[in-house]
Amino acid sequence: MRKKQPFFFLLNQTTRQFSKSFNEHLVPTGLYLAQWSVIHYIHLHGPCTQRTICSNLNIEPPTLTRTLRRMEVLDLIVRKEGTDKREKMIHLTDKAINQYDSWKEQIISFENDVIKDIPDEELDIALQVFQKMMNNMKASEVTKQGE
Numbered sequence: 660m661r662k663k664q665p666f667f668f669l670l671n672q673t674t675r676q677f678s679k680s681f682n683e684h685l686v687p688t689g690l691y692l693a694q695w696s697v698i699h700y701i702h703l704h705g706p707c708t709q710r711t712i713c714s715n716l717n718i719e720p721p722t723l724t725r726t727l728r729r730m731e732v733l734d735l736i737v738r739k740e741g742t743d744k745r746e747k748m749i750h751l752t753d754k755a756i757n758q759y760d761s762w763k764e765q766i767i768s769f770e771n772d773v774i775k776d777i778p779d780e781e782l783d784i785a786l787q788v789f790q791k792m793m794n795n796m797k798a799s800e801v802t803k804q805g806e
Contacts, residue, residue: 677773684769689733690762693718693726698735698755698762706748708741 681692690698696716701707704715713723727749730736735755738747751759774782 680773681766681769685762685765688758688762688765693722694730694733694735695762695766697723697726697730697749698751698759701736701749701751702756702759706739706741706750708746708748710746712749 678692685691685695696718697712700712700716709720709723709727712718713720716723718726727736731738734752737750737752739750741748
């Protein structure tokens with residue numbers, strides 16, 4: 660039997676601290692982690708529906724709705740009709756596209772500060788562990804949905 664460790668408590672506290680530090684680091688830009696996640700996803704994958712963003716970023720619909728509303732007010736996204744008129748496609752605005760590289764540079768700088776003094780081998784192991792945990796959780800969801 661594995662010795663009990665505060666792994667999940669520490670993981671939760673680490674992610675909370677990461678979000679807090681991320682947001683504090685980007686205060687001058689007016690950007691927050693939730694907004695960056697959406698911007699980065701759309702930048703990589705192109706315009707998409709709210710449902711697609713929820714599914715791929717593991718965000719609850721009401722939470723994403725609030726984030727998207729704030730982003731619209733900030734002129735970071737715009738909703739346009741897609742091929743299916745019932746669903747709107749979410750696009751980045753020119754403002755968001757023009758600021759993307761600057762935001763990304765600041766975020767990379769922040770991330771580099773967070774992982775400084777951690778050898779690449781340890782980071783690779785952490786990434787593998789996180790991916791296995793995500794796979795286990797997704798498999799568990801599929802199993803529960805099939806019951």
